[in-house]
Amino acid sequence: MPQPKVSVIVPVYNCRSTLSRCVDSVFGQSLAEIELICVDDGSTDGSRSLLASYDDPRLIVRHQPNSGGPGAPRNVGLKLASGEFVQFLDADDWLDPRALERMVAMAEENGTDIVIGKYVGVGRNVPRRLFRRTVARTTVHDNPPDLYATLAPLKLFRRELIKDLRFAEGLLSHEDQEFTARAYFRAGGVSVLADHDCYFWVEREDGTSVMQQGGAPDLDFFPAIGRVMRVVEEHTAPGEARDRMLRRNFREEIMPRFGAAYLAADAETRAVTEEGALRLIRAHLTPRITETMAPFFRQVAHCLQHGEGELLTEIVRHRVSGRTAPLVARDGRVYEASPGFGELPDPCYDVTARLPFRCELARVSWDGGVLRAELKAELPGGEIADPVLVLRRRGEGGQAGTAPLRLGLGGLAAALVVAALRPAKGRWDLSVEARIGEVAISTRLAVGEAGLPDPAFLPVEGGRPMVRLYATDFGNLSLEAGIPGAAPDRAASAAVTGGRLVVSGRLPLGTGLGLRVLARLRAEEPVVATADAVLDGASFTAELPLRNWETGTWRLEYEIVDRDGTVPGVFTPDRLTGGRVGLRRIAKPYRTSKGRLAVQLGARALHLAVPALLGGLARRVLRQNRGHSRAYSAR
Template identity: 55%
Template structure:
């Protein structure tokens, strides 16, 4: 008997279609234009009234299947209908407003096969909408839903590649305007032995309609349908996890992203009956799923709403929501080492509902990060909306030994700048995290310095205490993109670019190395004779900006090929590498009847060939008695 999962179709692309005449052509073209061609495109017209169905019927590509059905009230039923006829080894769900990068499916299938994973998530690009950026900080070949990084639960949309045998019996909730997909996706996550996250290409372009007519833009499913759907996905989480950090992380996301946003402008504009539906639906989920551990890490607004729901404080609840919608910055009450927001209900509800001590808006970020000689110049910004903040300090903290810190006072708060002089501060070998600290009315504040607008300026050769490379490299951490400094661990560049000129028996080499000041390191250029092993040093002068000039006489250098290498030393540590030619290479006299020829070797290195220069033809003819004919 043949295996129903074995097919000549690699990917079944499923598109639910409803009144999307203006976008469906781009969506379909992106699927049919994939570099992976052995696909089928299944478009299910869910009772469109704008002519979308007719556009689909006009498609002539044999890979396209069009299904027409009466309107079902949501994308779940058309997706389910497509799953019934899908033949691909993999299934990809594509929404009709969105489109794919040309190589998306080929890359995703290759990743699934290479890593033996059953779900592949390709980087989303938001078009007028936000997407989970942190999920795509870097490519992760294989992970699971239980891993905190990357947080797969950050996206419960089905816009992913699934191995069809993983989801063969899964179906979407039907008749639901939105959030019909979360139970499906969460269940697939927990079933999967491995998931791949790809950050190396723009895979999926996720669109927010400019006219605001999408279901989610118009509020999504009504609350009497919405809350039961969220209940289902939260039950999936609890059925597949033990009490602890992983479960709390996922359920906390449901409260933060789905449940509590229902208490906003729409809630305030509703009549009393609809508000009761919202309150009762949310209260059921609070009572069933909000543990103290989850509540402790949610925002004060969520804690306040949950408390009002549990105690029937409806009037106060509306005041709290109205204040949150106003956008007004709340005043703070600081006492006993804690900061509390003075928002509606303060002094009535428990203090824990207003405690923002660990949420004070102390978020320093980089504006620029650059080298200036031996100094790493750090320019940052801080938007702190409350009075009472002490002067800032820049702190370097040894990651291996957190008790070891270096602190430097900063001038300014809204914008600050500091030049960390590596000639004056000789870092111990290791990783140093960079923080900004302050005091707010007796509350100590310390936060990592985030990437902000800055880019990584590259490494510099510098003095480092302890064994290792003579290098200092500022970099941003993988997930949170905070500034850290690698002292002595990063390898220096194995090549440096240089120009070379031979003239009147002298070799002159110019170039630049990434040195943190001429006092921090020494540079030596060495010529090495191929085959013989003989070496000759070049007198080298290093400038403050890292440019160097090396000059030496080559009149007594042996005939042969000399490769030019460099050595950078700082204290007991040294880094070595080769010179590579850049710009013009000028040959010239290397002495009597000798020529020096700078050139690029087959291995891409800079070398100098010392060769005999033949006598001039006229002299040769005169000595041999030959005459010009």
């Protein structure tokens, strides 16, 4: 067998129910040059016999007595691996059919040592922020993306990078974090593949995974996390990057140990937890990290550092209960009045910079140049006063417009006159500003499940007269003014009458804008006929004389006109009526194969034109005769 491109390493322990899906996802890869190394760590549920049922030369199986964690079987797999790359895969999880092909291509194209393919959580949360966009090349020091947000080894590694790294053995959990951290700092470059779902990361429905059962005991857990934190300090200088990584260890690993399991533990086990956490707090917690932590974490850290055991239990019990603490505003700051408030230092309860103030859009629409928005606002534990919807240009000191939010049927409602701003070309953000007591608070307006309307036509300073609402990568509502591209299609009626083409419809325009209707002849030499539309509120009408038009096919378009530019658009047919253009030609509006409005102008058939001509003469003679008759009778 030739050298494989990728060695996939799977530690196996009592996972028969999911193992087939895992193995099949590897053998179903579009990249054929692979080997699958399954190391059975003493399974007793039939996983061994299931592996024996596969007859594929790319499968390598090793059996060993149970080692007490996934570290040892992964290390065995590393010794056996011969691929240029190594992909770690857990037996509960599976890969997308093209995952390895795409990740290998990413590594080879960018010369990177690690590729993190997009995780998809199946019954569990995954680090979504990391996968907001594909990043060809980055390092663990960069933010964004924050690679340190995931310390799991479920990634593609260049084998040369990790050939001498090993996982901690005998640990039920967190055996992988030091391995991954060292690989990050050693890597010359890391790629993030966010454009395709690659790795499906599963939470067991029966709750039997090691992590669901609580993971490693604290006697093993805290030393393992301490080793990871020391790796960070060995490879970073004091500053933002180090603080960000250590803060992640406190937030994701250390402080969560103070939860329901802590309350249910006996005094001896609690003491082990407290001692292990305190050791890491003394070694690695800095004031800069403390300031950016949630109040609960600050309270726990203070209690551990000052021997406040009874109060610590009360604080954890309140946290586990899920009760909302009331908010107190004083001296320009906001505090949560949870257990210990007034006993511990105020900074332990300060939530000014991280208030749970949230506003989510319910509905939004354009009404001419007015943006009408309905939203729901929440501030658990507190009441907001004087809420205002704010549209502010992105950047320091940008111009802004505001509208008060008033109580409506479905929540708060505002009407923001965007047209009056004549917004400058660029990006604008929408937020809600209010007060709690005398403290000013604000939050971005989240889009939520609300649908966003089509772009609106408004005057834009220095740009094309069109604006659109959009959701940012963080799910917040923003506006882009002077956007490139064409306007949305607009339905229009077209009727031929009296030798004229009358085009009408609805197209809400902001004050100061004009509308021009254009007809383009499909010919070698471009011919364009234009007419300025008459506007009446959101309605428009334009008349184009047809008598001087050349015979052929004419396509109908429009332009929104402003002093700073135009926005082109096309019409889709609504009601269509043809008619004569003089005696010899006929104009027929119709829908093109692409659904656009067009007019065919051509000669009338002779057998239709002659009778029509004779009929017209006859009617004129008849009218004249009737006139003579009336005159004779009068005499």
